[in-house]
Each structure stands twice: as structure tokens, then as C-alpha cells.
Amino acid sequence: MNFSRRETFGLGLGAVALTMLPVGASAATVDELIAEFTGGADMADTGVTLTAPEIAENGNTVPISVEAPGASAIMVLATGNPTPPVGTFNFGPLAGSRSASTRIRLATTQDVVAIAKLEDGTFARTSAEIKVTIGGCGG
Amino acid sequence: MAEGVTPRVKVPKKAEAGEVITIKTLISHPMESGQRKDGDGNVIPRSIINRFTAEFNGESVIDVKMEPAMSTNPYFEFDATVPEAGDFKFTWYDDDGSVYEEVKSITVG
Amino acid sequence: MKFKAMTAVAALLVAAPMLGMADEEAELVVNGEIEMVTKTDAPAHLEGALPEIMSGWRFRSDETQQTQMDDFDNPGMIFVDQAQAVWDTAEGSEGKSCASCHNDVESMEGVRAVYPKWNEEAGEVRTLAMQINDCRETQMGAEPWKYDGSDMTAMEALISVQSRGMPVNVAIDGPAQSVWEQGKEMYYTRYGQLELSCANCHEDNYGNMIRADHLSQGQINGFPVYRLKNTKLNSSHARFKGCIRDTRAETFSPGSPEFVALELYVASRGNGLSVEAPSVRN
Numbered sequence: 001m002n003f004s005r006r007e008t009f010g011l012g013l014g015a016v017a018l019t020m021l022p023v024g025a026s027a028a029t030v031d032e033l034i035a036e037f038t039g040g041a042d043m044a045d046t047g048v049t050l051t052a053p054e055i056a057e058n059g060n061t062v063p064i065s066v067e068a069p070g071a072s073a074i075m076v077l078a079t080g081n082p083t084p085p086v087g088t089f090n091f092g093p094l095a096g097s098r099s100a101s102t103r104i105r106l107a108t109t110q111d112v113v114a115i116a117k118l119e120d121g122t123f124a125r126t127s128a129e130i131k132v133t134i135g136g137c138g139g
Numbered sequence: 140m141a142e143g144v145t146p147r148v149k150v151p152k153k154a155e156a157g158e159v160i161t162i163k164t165l166i167s168h169p170m171e172s173g174q175r176k177d178g179d180g181n182v183i184p185r186s187i188i189n190r191f192t193a194e195f196n197g198e199s200v201i202d203v204k205m206e207p208a209m210s211t212n213p214y215f216e217f218d219a220t221v222p223e224a225g226d227f228k229f230t231w232y233d234d235d236g237s238v239y240e241e242v243k244s245i246t247v248g
Numbered sequence: 249m250k251f252k253a254m255t256a257v258a259a260l261l262v263a264a265p266m267l268g269m270a271d272e273e274a275e276l277v278v279n280g281e282i283e284m285v286t287k288t289d290a291p292a293h294l295e296g297a298l299p300e301i302m303s304g305w306r307f308r309s310d311e312t313q314q315t316q317m318d319d320f321d322n323p324g325m326i327f328v329d330q331a332q333a334v335w336d337t338a339e340g341s342e343g344k345s346c347a348s349c350h351n352d353v354e355s356m357e358g359v360r361a362v363y364p365k366w367n368e369e370a371g372e373v374r375t376l377a378m379q380i381n382d383c384r385e386t387q388m389g390a391e392p393w394k395y396d397g398s399d400m401t402a403m404e405a406l407i408s409v410q411s412r413g414m415p416v417n418v419a420i421d422g423p424a425q426s427v428w429e430q431g432k433e434m435y436y437t438r439y440g441q442l443e444l445s446c447a448n449c450h451e452d453n454y455g456n457m458i459r460a461d462h463l464s465q466g467q468i469n470g471f472p473v474y475r476l477k478n479t480k481l482n483s484s485h486a487r488f489k490g491c492i493r494d495t496r497a498e499t500f501s502p503g504s505p506e507f508v509a510l511e512l513y514v515a516s517r518g519n520g521l522s523v524e525a526p527s528v529r530n
Contacts, residue, residue: 057309058530061210061476078208082174085206089217092199096159096218100201103210105172136461136530137449137494145330149320163320167327211479212323 030079030113037075037088037115038123047124048074048116059106059132067099068116068124074100075117079127080110106132144168148229150243154221162193162200163216166231166239172207188213188239190232196225223247276305276524279319282413284522291519293420297451303521304464304473304529307455312476316528324405324474324526327398327481331406334399340390349387353406360404360411360523364512366424373427375508376404377483395503401472401481408472408525416469416523418515431513434506440495446514461530467518468511470527477530484511 034043048068056062066074066089076086089100098116106112113127149163166188173185187207193200200219219227224247231239276284286303290296305313319325335353338345350356364375370382377400381392393400420428435446449458450466457463471484485502488510492499500506 053309053311055309057312058476061479063311063315065216081208083172083207086208087206088204090199090202090204092194092201094195094198094200094220094222096161096200096220099218100203101214101216102203103214105208105210107174133460137458137491143330145326147320147326147329149318163318165320165323165326167323167330212326214321214323216321 030077030084033075033077033085034113034115034125037117041123043115043123043125045125047118048114048126050076050112050114050126050128052112052128052130054129055131055133056106059108059134061103062106062130062132063101063103064112065099065101066114066116067097068114068118069098070118070120071098071116071124072119073117074098075115076104077113077115078104078106078110079113081105081107086112106130108132144231144233144237144239146229146231146239146241148227148241148243150227150245153246153248156223156247157220159218159220160245161216161218162227163214164191164193164229164241165212165214167212168231168233170207170209170211170213174207186234188231188233191215192230192232193217193219194228194230195219195221196223200227221245221247274306274310274313276303276313276317278317278412284413284524285415286521286524288520291516294517297447298465298517301467301518301521302454302465303467303518303524303527304470305524305527307462307464308529312528312530316524322474322526322528323479324472324481324528327402327474328406328409328526331402334403335406340384340388342387342389344388346383349383354410356407356410358411358414360408360525361414361417363418364424364508364515365419366422368423373424373508373512375485375503375511376407377485377503378508380404380407395501396483396486398480401483404472404483405481405526408523411523412525413522415520416515416518418512418519420512420516424512427509428512428516430506431509431511434510435513438495439492440497442495444495446491446510465517466514467521468514469518469521470524470529472525473527473529475529481526484514 051065066076068074071091073088073090075088077084078086086104091098109131111127111129116124145167147165151160154160168188171183171186175183177183185207187205189205191203191205201217203215224245227243229241276286278284286305288301290298290301305316315321335346360376364373367374377395380403384390385392438445446466449463454463454465468484472481475482483502485507488507489499489502
């Protein structure tokens with residue numbers, strides 16, 4: 001394949017532009033999202049559970065459950081997704097338990113984080129690594 | 140309005156007063172995340188259901204803020220306390236302003 | 249660059265089956281009521297090619313298996329609901345709905361279990377989709393549906409639900425025999441740059457991994473299937489098309505005579521497994 005000099009210069013500029021993008025952009029956003037939810041408060045590492053498969057059958061539809069006794073809300077973040085927010089479960093007065101199950105999309109192998117806001121004003125955090133494979137012979 | 144949006148909800152027909160029941164909800168919706176591109180390389184704009192609520196006789200059971208990482212055909216399973224006979228109302232709010240609703244009655248005794 | 253077929257196959261496969269990806273002893277009971285046969289003796293016509301036959305359900309992860317156990321967990325059922333509304337809705341020049349002739353959809357009990365089958369009047373083997381379109385065009389005066397479109401897969405799923413739990417039992421003799429033989433030949437033919445036949449993967453290597461996928465026996469008792477990968481119902485012809493495309497071959501079209509023959513043959517490899525549709529798979 002022969003590139004003209006113009007094309008090569010353009011490719012080079014593009015490569016430079018890519019390397020100038022902030023690396024770990026989503027990591028910064030995750031911390032910001034957590035800080036917004038907790039107001040910067042400390043998070044205990046017990047009190048909220050996240051149930052998820054170790055290996056997702058398919059990253060497009062991954063079943064997860066969250067539970068936190070005494071929680072008023074639980075926020076879930078997919079730290080490796082281009083946009084990390086997954087959802088926030090707010091429990092009302094008639095919630096039968098402080099738990100919920102849903103199905104989420106994961107772009108790649110990553111940590112999924114669940115943060116619970118408890119009724120007493122404290123917070124709890126947990127995370128689980130979910131492996132997402134791509135490249136089957138899927139038809 | 141997204142086309143052909145169909146809810147599907149499992150609520151027991153009856154319960155004891157004060158019993159905790161499990162509810163399952165599904166709704167068909169593409170949940171276009173805003174990450175995909177079309178054949179010409181243009182980004183397909185985000186168009187998702189951004190909120191789901193379940194209420195019983197007007198009181199909140201659960202209120203979910205939904206983001207693009209929720210899968211297509213969103214599914215929720217959660218528990219509700221049933222103090223008396225009445226109606227569960229499930230509401231899904233679409234980015235495009237549409238609102239989808241489903242009501243299920245439950246008797247007690 | 250030239251690969252010998254076996255090298256290509258070896259490069260794609262990891263010999264050891266993935267442990268812990270699927271519970272091979274689990275049983276499938278839907279809604280606590282419908283007991284599905286997901287493993288049973290191979291039908292006689294296989295002549296020992298498989299020691300036993302197993303539904304694709306057995307090869308999926310625990311979480312995926314569970315999704316099929318309750319009709320309110322199974323996303324495929326949303327489309328069954330949609331098709332139920334269509335069943336009752338008049339369409340076409342004759343002003344009829346499916347219900348006008350067939351009454352309640354429960355009258356379709358047993359139908360899915362024996363399709364594809366020979367249609368004497370038409371003088372051909374018909375798949376469920378072909379029969380649905382024939383009803384639409386001839387009886388209802390309605391436009392035929394796209395063979396593997398969402399209207400069709402939803403209706404196939406609705407009709408399949410009426411046979412859930414019943415054993416697949418397609419006829420391979422009599423007038424259907426030559427089509428069956430044609431399908432069998434296709435199943436054992438190597439296609440594409442990768443020179444892979446259906447049997448190379450689904451008969452010789454089920455239980456192993458092909459790259460990141462856990463290979464099943466390629467049974468179609470669960471079709472139409474809700475695939476997690478595309479979050480919609482998929483027909484068997486759509487799947488055949490994709491599989492053959494993945495061997496890097498010019499693939500066939502849904503509804504083509506080749507795929508009708510292949511569907512009849514592949515269905516017969518599952519004779520004895522329960523109709524599971526709409527199933528949930530990868």
C-alpha cells in the first residue's frame with residue numbers, strides 16, 4: 001500500500017491527536033460520579049453486595065443484582081464503559097427489600113462498582129470484576 | 140415514540156396483608172446508547188428509557204434512574220410490601236418524552 | 249498464505265472444555281411446570297454419530313440457563329405477547345386474522361414439533377415460516393412477511409410456545425426424504441475459506457471452545473431464539489446464514505431451498521429433545 005506524503009502527514013497528525021487524549025478519562029469520571037453521590041463521605045467496604053457472573057455469557061446482556069439492607073439508594077457504575085453510569089435504584093416506603101436485579105451492557109472486562117447510600121447517612125461500596133470476551137464464532 | 144414498546148410484568152394475583160412479594164418487569168425497547176454508528180459512520184443518537192418507577196396505591200416502591208449501560212429490553216426484579224389490596228402502577232419514561240404504563244391489581248386475604 | 253483446513257481448525261479451537269461455564273447436570277423446568285427434555289438418546293438415523301443429543305441450553309452459563317426458567321425472565325416472551333396481538337388482528341384484503349380460521353392460538357399445539365414437514369397439496373417441504381406466509385398470502389390476502397424479520401420470528405415463537413415441552417418429531421422418510429438427504433449432505437460439506445462443515449464443530453467438537461464461544465451440538469429445538477448478543481429473536485435460517493458466513497463462504501439466504509433442506513435435517517438431529525422456543529442463548 002502506497003501512501004502519498006500528504007496522507008502520511010495526515011496519519012501522523014491523527015496519531016499525535018490520539019496520544020494527546022487524556023488517558024484514563026473514564027477513571028476520572030467514575031471518581032467524580034462517586035463523589036457526587038456520596039458528597040465525598042467515606043465508604044465502608046461491607047454492607048452492600050453485588051452479585052454478577054465471573055465471566056459474562058455476552059457483554060451485551062449481563063445479569064447483576066445489588067443488595068444493601070437499610071439502603072435508601074444504590075448506584076451502579078461500569079468503570080470500563082465509555083459512559084460509566086449504569087443506574088441508580090431508589091427504594092421507596094413500600095420496597096419489600098433493599099435489593100434489585102437487572103441486566104447491563106459491558107463494553108469490556110472491567111470492575112463494576114455498587115455504592116449504597118444507607119438511611120443513616122453512611123455509605124458502603126463494593127465492586128466485582130466481570131470478564132467480557134469478544135471473538136467467538138457467533139453467526 | 141419508540142415503536143412497538145410492549146411491557147410485560149409479573150405480579151402475583153393475591154397476597155397476605157403485609158406480605159413481601161417479588162415483581163419482575165420487562166419492556167421491549169432498543170435502549171439506543173448513543174455509542175453506535177450507522178453505515179455512514181454517523182453516531183446514532185442516544186434514545187433510551189431513562190427512568191422506571193413502581194408505585195402501589197400511589198406510594199413509591201422503587202424509582203430507578205436508568206443510564207445507557209442498561210441492556211436493550213430492560214429488565215428489573217425487585218420486592219414490594221403489600222399492605223392492602225390495590226393497584227401496582229409501573230411507569231417507564233422515554234428520552235423522547237413518551238411514557239409507557241402498566242397497571243396490575245392485587246387482592247389481599 | 250495457505251492454511252490446511254486442519255491447521256485452521258486447530259488454530260481456532262482450544263482442546264480442553266471450559267469447566268464451570270455450564271452446569272451439565274442441570275435440568276430445565278419452565279415456570280415450575282414445563283419439564284423440558286434437554287438430553288436424551290440420539291435418534292436412530294444418526295447411526296452413532298452422537299452418543300446422546302443435548303439442547304443448546306446445557307451449554308450456556310448458569311445465569312443464561314436461569315433466564316429461560318421463568319416466562320417473566322425470558323425476554324423472548326415479550327415478542328410472543330406482541331405476536332398474540334397480531335394473531336387476533338385482521339390484515340389483508342380478506343379482512344381475516346389468524347384467529348378467523350385457527351381460533352385460539354392453543355389450536356397450534358403440536359404444530360411446531362413436526363415442522364419442517366412435507367405439504368402434500370403444495371408438493372414441497374415447508375418450514376413454519378413458509379406456511380405462515382402461505383396463509384397470509386393465500387387465505388388473508390396480506391403481504392408476506394420478511395422470512396427472518398421480527399414479525400415472522402415473533403409469530404414463530406408464539407406458535408412454538410404451544411408445543412413447548414413436546415418432543416421434536418420431524419418426519420425424515422416418505423416424500424420428505426430426498427430433501428432430508430440433501431440437508432444431510434450439506435451438514436457434512438465443508439464450506440468457505442476455513443473449510444468447515446457443520447459437523448466439524450457441532451458433531452466433532454461440541455463442548456469445546458471455538459475462540460470465546462462454548463460450542464453446542466447446534467440443535468434447533470430452541471428456535472426462534474432470543475440471543476443476548478443482539479437482544480432479539482433469531483430464526484434458524486438467520487443462524488445458518490451467520491455460521492456459514494463465519495466459515496468465510498458465500499452464504500445462503502433465509503428461505504432458500506438449501507436452508508429449508510438443512511433445517512429439516514438439523515431438526516431431525518434433535519428428534520426427542522423438547523421444543524424450547526423461545527429459548528435464550530448467547
